[in-house]
Amino acid sequence: MGSKERMQRCKDKVYNGILNAAMDILKTEGCESLSVRKIAEKIEYSVPVIYxxxxxxxxxxxxxxxxGFATLVNCVEKALIGLTDPEARMExxxxxxxxxxxxxxxxxxxxxxxGIHVTDVEETFPILKDISNLFRKELNGLRKDISVTESSFRSNYLTFLSIAHGLATLNLYFRNLDPVANCTVLKRAVRGIISSIDFE
Incomplete structure (x- = not known):
């Protein structure tokens, strides 16, 4: 291995170490407690190295x-493997x-x-395009005979995101939700999404 490769491997190790340390702090102490100084202390480097x-x-x-968004996309793609029914795929x-x-x-x-603090969310997080494309594919699978307009797609996609985020937040807030009730809410949400889809 040449010196350039060794240097790059070393840089990658530090880069990933910074992110892993930040994630550990985030999980154990919360976002408010995260600081560049704490990251530096955790990986035993100086603050200027982090900067x-x-x-x-x-x-x-x-x-x-x-x-996080890349992992979410991966989780959704894995969940769709082997499913053919459009409603089951949405669920x-x-x-x-x-x-x-x-x-x-x-x-x-x-x-x-x-994302609230960035100027352009979709520019900052290009991976969001992958999430919207996953939904676009499922939407097209519901009505293969109709070409969905871009404005209609955007409206349907934002409806889906609202429900997905709302259900996820409820499950974070009410940690003791009955699994049966949760499943019922999920199925109603899917039916609601499908029944409210506008293909024009």
Whole structure:
């Protein structure tokens, strides 16, 4: 291995170490407690080293969120494997969203908070396009005979996101929700999404 490769591997190790340390702090102490100084202490590097990789704390949070959205997309894609029924696929997308929010609650809350402070969410998080494309594919699968207009798609997609985020947030808030009741709400939400879809 050449010196350039060794240097790059070393840089990648520090970069990932910074993000892993930030995630640990986020999970154990919360977002408010996260600071560049705490990250530096955790990985035993100086503060200037952290700043050589990230402009500020917000840049660290944005990168953590990017990774979170990538993981969410992966979870949804896995949940759709082997399913052919359009309603079952919609339900699976919502379920995957909720399960991810429950498993990675601190990260999930960060993902939907940090975007409030950026100028252009879709530019900052290009991975959001992958999430919308997943929904677009499922929407087209519901009515293969109709081409959905862009404005109609946007409206339907935002409705889906509202329900997905709402259910995920409810499950974070009411941690002792009865699984049967939760399943009923989920199925009603899917029926609601499908019945409210506008194909024009």
């Amino acid at each position: 050589s990789y990230f402009l500020n704390k917000e840049a660290v949070l944005i990168e953590l969120s990017r990774r 699976s997308m919502l379920t995957a969203h909720i399960r991810f929010a429950q498993k990675e609650s601190e990260l999930y809350q960060l993902m939907y908070t940090v």
